[in-house]
Amino acid sequence: MPFADTPIGTQTDVTETIGTPFLPNSQDSKFELRDVNVYYGEKRAIFDVSMDIGKNEVIAMIGPSGCGKSTFLRCLNRMNDTIDGCRVTGAISLDSDDINRPGVDVVPLRARVGMVFQKPNPFPKSIYDNVAYGARIHGLTRNRYELDEIVETSLKRAGLWSEVKDRLESPGTTLSGGQQQRLCIARTIAIEPEVILMDEPCSALDPIATARIEELIAELSENYTIVIVTHSMQQAARVSHRTAYFHMGRLLEVNETGKVFTTPGHHLTEAYITGRIG
Numbered sequence: 001m002p003f004a005d006t007p008i009g010t011q012t013d014v015t016e017t018i019g020t021p022f023l024p025n026s027q028d029s030k031f032e033l034r035d036v037n038v039y040y041g042e043k044r045a046i047f048d049v050s051m052d053i054g055k056n057e058v059i060a061m062i063g064p065s066g067c068g069k070s071t072f073l074r075c076l077n078r079m080n081d082t083i084d085g086c087r088v089t090g091a092i093s094l095d096s097d098d099i100n101r102p103g104v105d106v107v108p109l110r111a112r113v114g115m116v117f118q119k120p121n122p123f124p125k126s127i128y129d130n131v132a133y134g135a136r137i138h139g140l141t142r143n144r145y146e147l148d149e150i151v152e153t154s155l156k157r158a159g160l161w162s163e164v165k166d167r168l169e170s171p172g173t174t175l176s177g178g179q180q181q182r183l184c185i186a187r188t189i190a191i192e193p194e195v196i197l198m199d200e201p202c203s204a205l206d207p208i209a210t211a212r213i214e215e216l217i218a219e220l221s222e223n224y225t226i227v228i229v230t231h232s233m234q235q236a237a238r239v240s241h242r243t244a245y246f247h248m249g250r251l252l253e254v255n256e257t258g259k260v261f262t263t264p265g266h267h268l269t270e271a272y273i274t275g276r277i278g
């Protein structure tokens with residue numbers, strides 16, 4: 001316990017992020033963030049965050065409630081634009097292209113960077129139409145046969161096909177919570193995103209449904225970059241390659257997940273993972 005004697009203050013007492021916020025080769029980065037700040041009106045919620053997120057990386061965002069994890073996640077597909085009074089400064093690039101530059105259309109951006117929310121939110125439509133919706137509006141198919149293929153493939157990849165293949169016309173809302181969350185993942189992957197943002201995707205699910213989603217994250221990481229916000233340190237440890245610890249809007253530490261949980265570099269990371277702050 002190298003920091004056990006350090007008092008837990010409110011100050012974050014770092015000037016730069018501990019660990020490995022930057023990847024050794026910029027070609028390996030999917031996102032590059034530099035000096036990112038987020039304000040809600042006058043209030044600053046994110047302070048000077050700089051880091052890279054790798055291609056095919058699963059990175060977990062952890063930290064006490066209110067530390068800015070969701071706010072940070074929403075920077076990555078400009079979902080903060082939808083919040084009145086929210087302002088983002090700094091540089092955020094996706095494949096070296098600034099996502100905040102004038103002229104960027106957020107619709108294709110959000111197709112490239114899909115999002116799965118805490119509470120499963122299927123549309124009030126059939127299971128089939130939930131998955132087909134995005135493919136239709138983005139014009140990904142030319143005919144019903146191709147659409148059927150996308151729906152089947154997406155449901156298979158989300159691990160839901162065998163459970164729903166005989167009831168595709170039933171409303172999505174008739175599924176269990178865990179099935180609904182897999183339906184939302186199928187809906188997200190149907191439009192072939194490059195990145196999937198997950199904001200506490202298992203918090204409404206039981207342990208079995210959670211285990212299924214975690215298996216799915218491991219499978220999806222072969223093809224996608226995944227950024228997951230979680231309150232469960234066990235989940236971060238199970239699914240992620242790197243873990244980022246946020247505290248009061250600052251990114252205090254980011255490192256390989258094993259290191260963060262065994263030899264944290266900052267006393268506040270250690271205080272959080274040992275349950276002394278929550």
Ligand SMILES: Nc1ncnc2c1ncn2[C@@H]1O[C@H](COP(=O)(O)OP(=O)(O)OP(=O)(O)O)[C@@H](O)[C@H]1O
Binds near residue numbers: 045064083
């Ligand atoms: N729409 C908003 N308007 C004003 N302030 C906001 C808004 N959303 C979040 N905040 C504030 O920004 C800070 C960060 O909130 P955020 O939801 O990003 O934290 P979090 O780490 O995701 O929290 P939790 O773990 O509880 O979900 C908090 O102080 C919160 O009160």
